Amino acid sequence: MGKSNDDFIMTIDDDDDNIVIPDEEKDIAEEEEQDKDQSKAGKKNKKTNKKKNQLQQKDEDFDNQFTFALDGGGDVGPAKPWDFTAARTMLKNKDLERTSIDDIISKKRKETKELKKSQKIQDSKPAPAENDDDDDDENDDNDDDEENENVFDDDDDDLAEDGFGAGAKEEGKPTDEDEENDISEGDEDDSATDTEDEDQDDVNMNNSDDDDEEDDELEQKRKDAYFAPEEENVPKEHQSFSSMNLSRPILKGLANLGFIKPTDIQARTIPVALLGKDICGGAVTGSGKTAAFVVPILERLLYRPRQQASTRVLILCPTRELAAQVHSVAVKLAGYTDITFCLCVGGLSVKQQEADLKLKPDVVVATPGRLIDHIRNSMGFGLDQSEILVMDEADRMLEDGFADELGEIIKSCPKSRQTMLFSATMTDNVDQLVRMSLKNPVRLFVDKSNQAATRLIQEFVRIRANRESDRSAILLALCRKTFKKKVIIFFRSKAAAHQMKILFGLVGLNAGELHGNLTQEQRLESLERFRDLEIDYLMATDLAARGLDIKGIDTVINYNMPTQFAQYLHRVGRTARAGRNGRSVTLVGEQDRKMLKMAVKSANSAQVKNRVVPMDTIQRYKEKVESLSSQIQEVLQEEKEDRALRSAEMQLRKSENLLAHGKEIYARPARTWFQTETEKKKAQEENTPKEYRSKKMDDAKPVEKENKIKRGKYDGMSRHKRRRVQAMEDDEDYMKDARKQKTSAKKAKKAAQPRRL
Template structure:
């Protein structure tokens, strides 16, 4: 599953040069590399790795009545009773609510919507019959608040700047009005044109939106949808884009690549533009790409901007890029879901090394089902995956050092219930997202992830989110915990909080819709888990070393095979060279501009120096 030699920047090149069968083999080999090493060490060192974590799970005696409960759980006798095998203590933390402040007057909207007409079914929104039929098959009957507020406004052709918390149904809020318009497109046009574009910051979110859209158009045979995301098959996407599909769902980098290299594909006739997760799209990494894409879009378009958090940059974009937008801000009194129970575990300054022991204690004793753990780095994510696998705790990892096929496979293993293998669509538009069906994989209940999984992903039935470290900002925290308690479901978020996190924790407590609770794990429990994990650290290092050596051997073998192929064929095939160029054209252009500016500056200094020398010589 893990491929440390892979870099995020060359994801397109790596997968574009592989056929689907080669890609499948790559996923198998990368996953088996780590799994085989772990299993090897478990067998060879069975005795030393025999950690009885089952004995550390909590046992709770029966409580006869409320008087018995008070007797056992009051005063100083609490920690004495807890011992090593006790359950954790969860105490309520007092909070004070923050008063909401009005937005600055400099952001002018045509109209603001904070109230809406609630409807009991999608039929009241007067959507097309094929869409209603698809919604019924998806067991969706009643629109959610953001959908009730946005769909009627979007159908009136207004630009929208919408903000609602994660899990509130924003995807359907922009897909349904666009598809409603596309169902009414005139037939018999001279040529096909791409009329709608949805931009998503991550590949995983783009794939998720694509799959939802595909289900919605299952009874609309005339509507053609195409996914354009990095890490998936390049040629299939390009061939489909040449036919100008009605709706394109894309990530910024891959879309720019296609705009430059796919013949006949352009965005001049775009009528509907959606910027999903707009706050992320306006990060430093994406802002130039978004500007480039907007330049290619037609001027006479409807723009829908959606975000879970409304930052200053998003408001400025709404003011500059949207025409008389309607502001739809719902659930602004709280950034997190009302059905989310928030807890934190305090990490003392001198006990930072206990984080891993506390995390494993939580996963083994309390939160072993449907849990996502957010870790700060790819390295820590992979290390924790090895550690949990060694103790027999099945899990998946998801981070930027994995290929797109590996990421989708990790999500599939965590998203699907045990024993289920639903068939994916086999339509022409979905060839690039077809799962690797020949790869046997057990389902898992724990997903270890970086912030790659924090935005937009709608993973079913997630019960718990654990933050190994609190993120840097409240916005990141909102997106992380938004993976649970989605729609009308309940969920729990548990955060490990150090001294440096006190400011953010204070903000979380103040903005919480319900009291935040402090969870206390007995020091004896932490000590026992720490001792067990320390015994495994040497084995973890050996696996990482063996993995690095195996990776170097494979890289050398790949390079040798390429050299032999070039020597045999005499030169690179005509297909290889364009792929390498096309991946980097946007970066290369920026680099070339900087180089030209640097050379111009050097030339100017050189001329100035020559002029000065000539005047001195005279």
């Protein structure tokens, strides 16, 4: 029988849920293909979106204002070439809470605000109708006070006359305002006396030059005999680090830090240092001296024998911060090697440093005092196998302050070592270098030792003899009006830097401080905050003048002119580094004329300017400073009380520890020093100049008698004179005997008398 069409109709049971009709199979396959195509397109879109995001991030990270340094050493690496991570890990653990000076200043500012508000409420009470307008004006003034807290204008009309800075005028071109100020202050006589003094100074300078010509010839002969011939030491010009035959890990570390083209000092130093010769090098600040001695050290250490670990390199720095910076840069340059480092500076944990030194690191970066402490008191550490000794800022280390410490360190080092000395103000004085026992050293002076950077604009603000009290007002005016960020201000004393930090805080300027009265943690924190632009102004002593490389410092202000010209060069060298522009402003008094002349001589005449601050601006800021003097004293008193309370807590904790762990503490061996206290004081007295010695030091110092031939009592006398002198001496002897007999008779009479009951 034939089958009908109905027999071919499929029946769907409840269990047959997955049965597919033949016509729908094509549609499902098409949908699957579409899904596959969409997934592929989605993956492609994701990839393209990722690439776009990466390109956008790169565009955001790219600095359009970036320029390479013309003299090499372009920085394309990380924004922070150095950090204090190694130093922070060795900070001493202290549980005592320390109230910061910023908290005390903010508290004082709140109190003054509340006082102003209360005065405002009292002044806003109902008054007679006639004076309503005056009261409104006063209230408006008080509102302005609260907004800006110190009634300071933000416009730069008072000070700014050129595009870069306020009131900067070239020397030798006085303006009408200068002449008006001179006439109003009655300084015509002063100018006449100034020219006379300058003429006298020039005459004295000429005479001294004539006298020194003979000494220069003798000194030049000594230098020629002491230093290696310079003709042999002129290397070929290196346009890149790859032409110096450096290893690949060193080149990779240099590229990581952004060093592309070697600077002049690096191109001349690295090939000579790789030969193992002693070097005495000098170049301007910011020219890359750290990398100049670190790179050849790392290259030589790559080929060291690894059978036995030993300390082979010692790098000495005068300050803790400079040592931490050199250590950080060296660690980053050696990031692709197996070279080990150790940082030994004061203020950090001694126990952790001892543990690191027991592992015999390849390179030790240290300050002299802490290094001697470890040499004498740390078990298993010595410099017997050190091959290279490097001194950064060597002219400071060769001064009398470090003489004894240096002598002790050199005794511990072997005589067959390589010695390298570097500084921006390095001198080739043979007498100082002999102390380091250099062997036929190579003299590598790229720039003059008494010259500032070429792109530094030096400005000077003259302060009259009767206007010394205006310094703080002038500084405040300059910082409030013109220089508003990335400024280092140098002071002679720690107390002055601290007081100015309080003044800036009360005024509302964001400032930090860096000097020896702070703890090591505070010093590192203030440096890092200034580097990260959290602080606009850094109040510092000469502690921060040497070697510190903080990128982007625009201005250096000298509150006082330093006593040594080398120190001035180091201060202004914190700006205009690595081919960048910079500006220094120095407040110059009448006693600083010689230093001013030296600064003008060493600089380009087009880059030396005279800055004038109007008298009305100085007067306004001076009144504000005087009004804040009472608050400064209150802050200082509160800080003193907090310090006394903290010291009492420390003494209490110390006594508790002695009671609890007295046996362990007294069982430890006492730490020794290479000098006793009396020897140390004697060395300090001998090293201090005569003009700075006190009367007590002169009285306490015994006068050494010269070995002279002893003369007879009557030598050189005529016979008549000798007889007369002898007769007088006989008479004196007779009179003395008579007096003795008389006194003895009186005593006998008194003894014979009966005693009274």
